[in-house]
Structures are given as structure tokens and as C-alpha cells.
Amino acid sequence: MPPAGMLFSYLQIPMIILVPMISAFIFGPGILSIGVPLVVIGLIIYKGVATPRSSLIVPTTWHGDRTGNSVNLSFDDGPDPDRTPRILEILREHGAHATFFVIGRHAIKHPELIRKMLEDGHEVANHSMDHPRTLNFAFHGRMLDQVSRGAETVMEMTDVEHEPLYRPPVGLRNPTLWRILRQRGCQIVTWSISSRDRHINDEQRYIERIIKRVQPGDIVMMHDGSDGPLSGPEITVRALPGLLQRLTGMGLECVTCSQLLGIRSADH
Ligand SMILES: [Zn+2]
Structure with missing residues (x-):
């Protein structure tokens, strides 16, 4: 660098x-x-x-193949003991697969939820160890520590040797982060559509907003957990069945982020 x-x-x-x-x-x-x-x-x-959809300063992935018929639903900040099991159940009922960008310290507290994600064919990815919102302005050592411990937690809990995908807290990136991830052989993934689930409270509005924008290759960012003491937004659980129904109706299949990006098969 x-x-x-x-x-x-x-x-x-x-x-x-x-x-x-x-x-x-x-x-x-x-x-x-x-x-x-x-x-x-x-x-x-x-x-x-x-901006999540920009590689101006740091090479960033925010969507997959636009010519296929797949999209990715990604859930951040979990696992959460209340929201995550309900989300997993809804995904299972609809035969949908997703990616969970977990916070390392939450994952350690809920190994049973990580196991369930894997059993159901979902992908577990790294969203840092503690989700410090100001991590993008931290020095190299702190950033390296958060990325590495998050990645190693995921690798250990999912029993895989390859580096999980990384989504930085709040989606912020800078060249120091890129250098760290390049050395680890890891890819930065943001999103092409934000569900805005911390701001929207109406199910229909939530669904329509995503459906109006969605196209093949999109990565939709939602939350199953929270980096604070509260659970993730309830609206995501309430709106998910309707959203999955609409996506299926459009002929779109929900796959893991790695599958969407053609990085590797969902082997964990
Ligand atoms: Zn987050």
C-alpha cells in the first residue's frame, strides 16, 4: 500500500x-x-x-451476476436469541438461503444458532468481533484485531479453513482495511439495497421499497441483531414472509452471498 x-x-x-x-x-x-x-x-x-456501492477508494463488492436469477438476503449484527431463530424458520419455510454477517462476540454466545444456520445451508460471514462503529477511523492495530478475531471466530465455529466474507461495521471502508483484508485473502462485501429496517416500520412500505428496486444480482442488507442491548428490528421478521413470496413471484431465487458471487459453493 x-x-x-x-x-x-x-x-x-x-x-x-x-x-x-x-x-x-x-x-x-x-x-x-x-x-x-x-x-x-x-x-x-x-x-x-x-457509500456502499462504490469502489472509488477501496475495491468493494456490492452485487453479483446481473444476468442470472439470484439475489442474496444478508442479515447483519446477529445472531440474536429472539429474531434469528424466527428468521431461520421463515427462510426454511420458503426454501430460501441467506448470509448472516455475524458479530463475533454475539456468535460466541449463541453457538446453537450458528449450528442451525449451517444445518439449513446458510452462510456465516464476518462483521467484525465487536462492531465498533468508529472502526474506520481507528489505527491499523485495532482494525486488524477486529477483523482477525471476527474471522477466526467464524472459521472456528463453522469449521472451515477459508476466510469468510467481510462486511465492515456501518459499511465504512478505507485503504488500511483493504490492505488488511488483501493480506488475509478476504473480500469486502457491502450491499446494493438497504432495507432501512431501522427506519421503516410499515411492512408494506418495507416490502414495496425493496421490490421496486430489486434486480438479479442484488445484495439486500437487513438486520437480525443489533450491536447494542436491544434486539434487531422486529419489522424484518414481520416483513420477511411477504418479501420472500414477492421475490419468488418475480422468479428470483435467494442464495448465499458466496453463491451469488460464484466464489465457492455453500460448503459451510
Ligand atoms: Zn452492522
Whole structure:
């Protein structure tokens, strides 16, 4: 990784202040010398770091083959003792497969749910060990620790040797994370459609919003758990049967993320 990449990782926020200041110093204070660099840096950070559908700064996967008939439903922040079993039951009833991006410390508490995911043919993937929301602004050591311990927890609990897919907390990425994942031989997966299940409370609105956008190859991001003391959003459990019915009606098959991306068969 070139030093510029490392510099970018650690200067994401200071850059918003530093670049306009340097520009003002060189060109003199004024709306153009301060405002233009501010907007440009802001856009680069927003587009490259915070937008899930962007590889501007970090190579990121957010969808699979657009010509097939498969989509992926992915559930983040679990497993959760209340929501996850209900979601697993609904998926089983509909013959659907999904990917669970689990938080390592939750997974350790609920090995029975990880076993059930595997028994039902789902994929278990890494969503970091503790889900620190500010991980993208942490130094290399902390980031490495969160990614590695999350990955090793998943590998140990699922009894597989290959690196699980990784979804960063809140979807934020930077070049330091990319370097860590490249060294581990791991792929960053975000999503093409957010269910917005922490904001939408109406089942019909929840379903229609996804159905209006969905196309083959999409990765839909939902939550079965939470990184706080509460359970995942109840709306996801309530809306899931209707959503699966509509997806089936459209001829779309729900597969694991690795299957959608053609990385490997769902062998765990
Ligand atoms: Zn999350």
C-alpha cells in the first residue's frame, strides 16, 4: 500500500479541515479557495468511504451476476436469541438461503444458532468481533484485531479453513482495511439495497421499497441483531414472509452471498 493510502486512512476527518486551510494559505482566503476543496474532499470521502456501492477508494463488492436469477438476503449484527431463530424458520419455510454477517462476540454466545444456520445451508460471514462503529477511523492495530478475531471466530465455529466474507461495521471502508483484508485473502462485501429496517416500520412500505428496486444480482442488507442491548428490528421478521413470496413471484431465487458471487459453493 502506498504511503498516500495510509495517510488517507488516518486523515479522513482532518483532511476536511487541513486541505481548505492549505488552499486558503496558498490562494488567499475566499469562497473558492476554501469552499471548492471542502466540497471535493467531502465528496471523495462520502463517495469512497461511506457509500456502499462504490469502489472509488477501496475495491468493494456490492452485487453479483446481473444476468442470472439470484439475489442474496444478508442479515447483519446477529445472531440474536429472539429474531434469528424466527428468521431461520421463515427462510426454511420458503426454501430460501441467506448470509448472516455475524458479530463475533454475539456468535460466541449463541453457538446453537450458528449450528442451525449451517444445518439449513446458510452462510456465516464476518462483521467484525465487536462492531465498533468508529472502526474506520481507528489505527491499523485495532482494525486488524477486529477483523482477525471476527474471522477466526467464524472459521472456528463453522469449521472451515477459508476466510469468510467481510462486511465492515456501518459499511465504512478505507485503504488500511483493504490492505488488511488483501493480506488475509478476504473480500469486502457491502450491499446494493438497504432495507432501512431501522427506519421503516410499515411492512408494506418495507416490502414495496425493496421490490421496486430489486434486480438479479442484488445484495439486500437487513438486520437480525443489533450491536447494542436491544434486539434487531422486529419489522424484518414481520416483513420477511411477504418479501420472500414477492421475490419468488418475480422468479428470483435467494442464495448465499458466496453463491451469488460464484466464489465457492455453500460448503459451510
Ligand atoms: Zn452492522
